[in-house]
Amino acid sequence: MSRSGENAPLAWWHAFLVFACCAHTNGTQKIKVEAFVETLCNDCHHWMLEELRPVWLDQALRDKMDLRVYAFGNANYVGSDVTCQHGQKECDGNTAIDCAIKHFAPNSSAHFAFCMFENIQAVQVKDDMLRAVKSCGESSAPGEAIEPLLRCLYGTEGRLETALAAKATMATGNRYTPWILVNGVHSNSAELDFRHALCVELPDASRPASCRETSLIRREAAPHGHFGCPNPWSEDQRKLGRDLEVVEASSADVRPHGAHGAKM
Numbered sequence: 001m002s003r004s005g006e007n008a009p010l011a012w013w014h015a016f017l018v019f020a021c022c023a024h025t026n027g028t029q030k031i032k033v034e035a036f037v038e039t040l041c042n043d044c045h046h047w048m049l050e051e052l053r054p055v056w057l058d059q060a061l062r063d064k065m066d067l068r069v070y071a072f073g074n075a076n077y078v079g080s081d082v083t084c085q086h087g088q089k090e091c092d093g094n095t096a097i098d099c100a101i102k103h104f105a106p107n108s109s110a111h112f113a114f115c116m117f118e119n120i121q122a123v124q125v126k127d128d129m130l131r132a133v134k135s136c137g138e139s140s141a142p143g144e145a146i147e148p149l150l151r152c153l154y155g156t157e158g159r160l161e162t163a164l165a166a167k168a169t170m171a172t173g174n175r176y177t178p179w180i181l182v183n184g185v186h187s188n189s190a191e192l193d194f195r196h197a198l199c200v201e202l203p204d205a206s207r208p209a210s211c212r213e214t215s216l217i218r219r220e221a222a223p224h225g226h227f228g229c230p231n232p233w234s235e236d237q238r239k240l241g242r243d244l245e246v247v248e249a250s251s252a253d254v255r256p257h258g259a260h261g262a263k264m
């Protein structure tokens with residue numbers, strides 16, 4: 001065996017350490033945030049409006065993160081249909097958000113989601129849902145065409161977007177919602193105090209002004225003693241529906257085989 005052969009793993013390990021070091025301290029590296037929510041869970045309502053929204057409105061801090069929201073939460077496939085924790089209205093609200101994420105620009109879909117979380121409680125019938133979706137689209141996503149969103153909501157596309165959100169959600173093994181991953185790792189502190197969780201991830205030099213002082217002290221207590229809507233399904237009860245096969249078949253050319261269950 002040559003010496004260079006023996007050293008190769010060491011060189012690789014060294015390269016890894018350099019990468020690990022600088023990926024963190026380099027201020028241009030964004031914090032990856034994945035939020036798994038459902039529209040009628042009170043703690044999701046709280047997290048979206050009181051934790052995420054203030055951070056989203058803080059441009060300097062928003063620029064430090066790469067956010068992806070998945071609306072599926074504690075739902076599951078029973079037969080070929082999705083069953084949601086809080087009924088069909090929740091499923092439709094989730095799909096509206098998943099469709100908006102697909103069709104709208106990021107800022108528009110974020111504000112659309114905030115608007116839906118604010119208004120969905122008052123929805124009683126399908127017509128109210130359509131009204132809420134239209135009105136949230138107009139007020140929160142000006143300049144975005146609403147027709148593609150409405151077609152997505154009650155059509156095949158909405159089922160497929162839901163299937164993708166389901167796949168990403170189930171891969172996390174979430175025990176409750178909201179379930180937040182920071183750089184791929186479940187973060188209870190991001191669920192309880194999102195600003196704090198982001199600020200502590202950032203190196204001193206790249207912390208925006210809003211990270212100073214109080215936001216570096218973590219709020220410990222959940223708003224009402226316990227946190228999250230518990231997931232009623234066990235790991236083996238949760239399963240993906242056939243819609244996912246349609247998605248995977250239509251994207252087989254771009255997706256590597258064996259990627260089932262991988263995080264998106």
Ligand SMILES: *[C@@H]1O[C@H](CO)[C@@H](O)[C@H](O)[C@H]1NC(C)=O
Nearest residue numbers: 059107108111139140141142
């Ligand atoms: C984001 O969207 C909201 C709601 O439509 C709007 O008020 C705000 O100006 C937008 N912000 C940016 C940076 O585009």
